[in-house]
Amino acid sequence: MNAFSVESRKEDKFKRRLQRIVVEEDLAMQRDLIQRAAAELDIDLLTCAAALVYLSQPNLYPAHKQQPKLLVSLPQSRGSHPGFKMVRYRLAVGSQHQVSRDDIQSVLVEESGVDKKRIGRIDIRDTHTLVELPDGMPADIFQLLTEAAIGPHRLNIKRVKPNKFRQTARIVQEEES
Structure with missing residues (x-):
């Protein structure tokens, strides 16, 4: 399976979740918050929405991640991960x-x-x-x-x-x- 189909499935799932929330939830307070945040940060609503997608779904486009790499490899076996509870x-x-x-x-x-x-x-x-x-x-x-x-x-x-x-x-x- 290629990366495009995986990303496409993730996008479809994300869109279905968005659609369910829009239909089922009252988003008036969230809409107001986004409008205020975009105005205060001097960014357009689409850029604000894109940033929120990135925050909520950081692995939606894993090839495009620009998160810092860990300098220490973490163990995958028994035992705890140093620095993480x-x-x-x-x-x-x-x-x-x-x-x-x-x-x-x-x-x-x-x-x-x-x-x-x-x-x-x-x-x-x-x-x-x-x-x-x-x-x-x-x-x-x-x-x-x-x-x-x-x-x-x-x-x-x-x-x-x-x-x-x-x-x-x-x-x-x-x-x-």
Whole structure:
């Protein structure tokens, strides 16, 4: 599959989401904010809208990203990412749904905009998957991931509360090493 078709699918999905919001939501306050912001910043409304698309969908056009590259490569295996507090989430898809690590990474990157390098451990189990993502996920992104799907299976993401017993055991193991 070429990059154009991937971008085209992303654009179509973005347009459908926009259309749903325009039909279902009262956007009067947001319209007023955009008009004031554009006037204060001395930019036209189209440029303001384009900047908002970039903010909300940074990976819509990945070939055109101009984000700074990380100077330190982050580990993809067990363990934590230095400098990033990670949070564990449970996805309602697992090996019985025939999902792969790449499928999960792709949907997380596409839906949330998280950098693939900042996705921590992915533990695919029979009926669900545990995945570590950076702390501080905005509520709207969390909602998108709840509704996102791999094939016919919705992710239905849920935050997993830390297991105090396991954390204490891991700290004791690290101190003994």
